[in-house]
Amino acid sequence: MLRTLFTSLLLLSLLQAGHELQAQGPPPYTRSLESYTVPDVVLVNQEGAKVRLKTMIESGQPIVLDFIFGTCTTICPVLSAGFANLQAKLPPDARIHLVSISIDPENDTPKVMREYLKRYRAKAGWDFFTGKREDIDKVMYAFNAYIPNKMSHYPLTLIRDPKTGKWIRLFGLMSSSEFLAECKRAGIL
Amino acid sequence: MKARHLAVALLGLGFLLSAATPKEVKTVAGMPAQQALALGERMYRQGLLPSGEPMASVVSGDIPVPGTSFSCGSCHLRAGLGSWEGGVVTLATNGARLAQPRYWKFPNLTPAEREELKLQNPPARPAYTDEALAHVLRTGMDPAGRTLHPIMPCYDLNDRDMAILIHYLRNLSARLSPGVDGETLRFATVITEGVSRQDQEAMLVPLNNYVARHNQFSKGFGNRMYLAVGGNEMTGSYRKLALSVWRLSGAPETWERQLEAHLKKEPVFALLGGLSNGAWAPIHRFCEKEKLPCLFPITDLPVVSDTDWYTLYFSKGYYQEGQAAARFVNGMEDLPSTPQVLQILQEGPEARELAAGFRETWQELGRPAAALQERVLTSAELADAEGLRRRLAQEKVGIVLLWVDARSFPALASFGEDRRMFLSSRLLGPQTTAVPEAVRAFTWITYPYRDPLEEPAYSKYADTLLAGMKERYPERRISTRVYSLIQVLRQGLMDMDRHFYRDNLLDRIGMQRDQALPDYLRLSFGPGQRYASKGCFIMQLSPGANPRLLRRSEWVIH
Numbered sequence: 001m002l003r004t005l006f007t008s009l010l011l012l013s014l015l016q017a018g019h020e021l022q023a024q025g026p027p028p029y030t031r032s033l034e035s036y037t038v039p040d041v042v043l044v045n046q047e048g049a050k051v052r053l054k055t056m057i058e059s060g061q062p063i064v065l066d067f068i069f070g071t072c073t074t075i076c077p078v079l080s081a082g083f084a085n086l087q088a089k090l091p092p093d094a095r096i097h098l099v100s101i102s103i104d105p106e107n108d109t110p111k112v113m114r115e116y117l118k119r120y121r122a123k124a125g126w127d128f129f130t131g132k133r134e135d136i137d138k139v140m141y142a143f144n145a146y147i148p149n150k151m152s153h154y155p156l157t158l159i160r161d162p163k164t165g166k167w168i169r170l171f172g173l174m175s176s177s178e179f180l181a182e183c184k185r186a187g188i189l
Numbered sequence: 190m191k192a193r194h195l196a197v198a199l200l201g202l203g204f205l206l207s208a209a210t211p212k213e214v215k216t217v218a219g220m221p222a223q224q225a226l227a228l229g230e231r232m233y234r235q236g237l238l239p240s241g242e243p244m245a246s247v248v249s250g251d252i253p254v255p256g257t258s259f260s261c262g263s264c265h266l267r268a269g270l271g272s273w274e275g276g277v278v279t280l281a282t283n284g285a286r287l288a289q290p291r292y293w294k295f296p297n298l299t300p301a302e303r304e305e306l307k308l309q310n311p312p313a314r315p316a317y318t319d320e321a322l323a324h325v326l327r328t329g330m331d332p333a334g335r336t337l338h339p340i341m342p343c344y345d346l347n348d349r350d351m352a353i354l355i356h357y358l359r360n361l362s363a364r365l366s367p368g369v370d371g372e373t374l375r376f377a378t379v380i381t382e383g384v385s386r387q388d389q390e391a392m393l394v395p396l397n398n399y400v401a402r403h404n405q406f407s408k409g410f411g412n413r414m415y416l417a418v419g420g421n422e423m424t425g426s427y428r429k430l431a432l433s434v435w436r437l438s439g440a441p442e443t444w445e446r447q448l449e450a451h452l453k454k455e456p457v458f459a460l461l462g463g464l465s466n467g468a469w470a471p472i473h474r475f476c477e478k479e480k481l482p483c484l485f486p487i488t489d490l491p492v493v494s495d496t497d498w499y500t501l502y503f504s505k506g507y508y509q510e511g512q513a514a515a516r517f518v519n520g521m522e523d524l525p526s527t528p529q530v531l532q533i534l535q536e537g538p539e540a541r542e543l544a545a546g547f548r549e550t551w552q553e554l555g556r557p558a559a560a561l562q563e564r565v566l567t568s569a570e571l572a573d574a575e576g577l578r579r580r581l582a583q584e585k586v587g588i589v590l591l592w593v594d595a596r597s598f599p600a601l602a603s604f605g606e607d608r609r610m611f612l613s614s615r616l617l618g619p620q621t622t623a624v625p626e627a628v629r630a631f632t633w634i635t636y637p638y639r640d641p642l643e644e645p646a647y648s649k650y651a652d653t654l655l656a657g658m659k660e661r662y663p664e665r666r667i668s669t670r671v672y673s674l675i676q677v678l679r680q681g682l683m684d685m686d687r688h689f690y691r692d693n694l695l696d697r698i699g700m701q702r703d704q705a706l707p708d709y710l711r712l713s714f715g716p717g718q719r720y721a722s723k724g725c726f727i728m729q730l731s732p733g734a735n736p737r738l739l740r741r742s743e744w745v746i747h
Contacts, residue, residue: 044747048554071715073266075275077259078248078340085252106713106723106745111553120258132743149702154275173340175250
């Protein structure tokens with residue numbers, strides 16, 4: 001009896017502590033299920049190769065996609081650290097394709113993108129794309145991620161399960177364990 | 190005793206005293222302070238420990254990150270004043286701010302209001318002691334007991350490395366930069382010998398008009414540099430502006446010494462604009478050495494560098510046109526698998542930069558160096574139309590980049606339609622539209638500005654700064670570039686607030702949004718980006734007696 005009381009008191013205080021942390025900390029990320037129509041545009045990857053975005057995304061490989069740029073402060077470093085860490089944790093047979101799309105196509109040339117990926121120790125399976133500004137705008141619009149000013153962009157991660165073709169939209173920054181859990185929940189791990 | 194003897198005696202006494210108590214050499218973590226500063230800077234900017242290993246950190250709670258991926262400077266920026274991006278406020282971490290307590294600006298807000306006003310109302314905390322700094326960097330808990338946003342990484346640092354980093358932070362933007370006092374913010378502009386009177390006037394009239402207007406009208410804004418916008422109150426940021434003209438003469442090798450003398454006599458916060466008929470490199474190098482910002486010198490011969498910091502250019506100039514040509518050729522359909530390319534250049538730095546831009550980009554695109562040839566023409570060879578025609582007729586290469594001026598036109602007839610030819614509009618100047626009609630169908634022209642049809646709508650604004658100018662020389666694009674410089678500077682000063690550190694001005698400009706201003710289709714910025722216009726059109730000329738330029742490419746060519 002005493003023990004149960006003690007445990008429930010402990011639980012209660014833990015819950016409260018958790019609640020306080022929540023109130024103090026950043027707002028947690030949000031999650032929604034979406035359908036998007038991928039525009040038929042040709043982008044350029046870090047090797048300078050032209051890639052048809054629609055074909056690539058609908059190739060049957062699970063996709064995790066974000067929007068970043070080479071000289072971005074604060075948000076992109078953390079998103080990219082998340083990608084690098086996810087790659088490191090993936091089982092060897094996972095076929096997940098990580099796709100980063102530049103929102104600063106002016107500055108992000110293949111060379112800039114190659115150096116960026118190298119900084120994050122990216123392995124094969126993580127590609128960075130640039131392109132014509134109109135095409136990049138089309139991609140941002142298609143994913144409901146359009147921002148007119150690259151400095152006011154926000155953290156967004158999109159996961160596509162090839163079996164359903166639906167996208168999980170994750171708005172906000174995730175920890176490594178949250179990111180992995182979301183990939184599992186989306187059915188791609 | 191004569192005054193002189195007294196002075197000598199006092200000097201001797203001073204010497205004795207200092208010998209008795211040897212001048213204390215400050216040490217940090219067992220090394221001279223200066224060395225610790227350099228090591229701390231490397232930690233802050235490059236994320237490398239004094240040992241040379243990457244710093245280890247954890248971000249977002251459980252994501253390990255090596256310092257080589259990103260460093261303190263990636264988020265807090267070079268001067269340490271922080272940034273604001275994507276709803277996340279990166280607080281300042283410079284010496285002056287860390288040493289000050291921070292109070293709530295609006296103390297009685299609900300948590301929801303606090304979240305909404307987080308930029309204007311950063312959380313209160315006491316001044317940082319060294320212990321509190323070490324604690325926040327290791328654990329993410331500030332001296333008020335607040336747990337920081339998990340985007341601020343937690344760093345695993347031993348005591349010695351921590352002491353070195355803290356020493357650096359204490360000295361980072363701790364005192365205002367030279368060139369500013371309580372009343373005046375001082376700038377200078379450099380003009381080298383040989384620049385025409387018209388060019389000088391085209392730059393100095395709008396610059397001086399801007400300074401005069403600022404000093405006349407902005408007094409009404411109280412103690413603020415500009416009328417407050419958004420949440421930025423800028424209290425205490427008001428300064429008058431002053432502009433000096435630094436004239437350099439003689440050989441470029443002597444400019445460094447002349448610049449040193451100017452700077453010593455008149456310490457300025459930054460250089461604005463500037464004119465020279467030759468390469469900008471000597472002034473660029475001086476600014477790197479003195480850590481002196483130079484905003485938008487009016488030059489098409491900049492230093493092209495990925496890492497230099499202090500000079501912000503409009504573009505890479507001639508080099509960028511060469512780059513655009515290489516990317517355009519690379520993307521042309523129906524090229525043979527190994528296209529043969531020939532660059533023919535006249536003497537002088539302009540053609541040299543065009544050729545270098547093409548060559549380096551061509552190689553970066555994976556094209557073999559062996560298939561690229563280059564020939565330099567002397568002035569005499571260029572002037573000899575018949576000789577040049579014969580020479581060109583002998584060249585059997587499919588793609589020819591002719592980095593020469595209009596003197597080459599009479600010889601161009603030797604080219605047939607089996608060629609593709611490239612010319613630079615900047616090198617041809619007003620002669621661009623005089624390219625012989627017979628070759629226009631297979632001649633492409635690099636054009637680093639906005640489409641001329643669309644330009645007037647943008648350039649007309651620049652006239653607002655030209656009061657008092659009798660003649661105007663729009664084709665030189667000097668006054669219009671000064672106008673753009675002033676737009677970027679105004680915003681930069683506004684964002685710099687009262688934190689007058691030279692690096693901070695560059696940091697703030699790096700956070701500006703894209704701008705559509707005269708001349709260039711778009712100017713864009715980013716931390717460390719130093720060439721604001723990244724584009725260049727490839728044009729062709731329409732047939733007929735009054736040809737128009739027809740756009741044949743995107744602005745930025747990948």
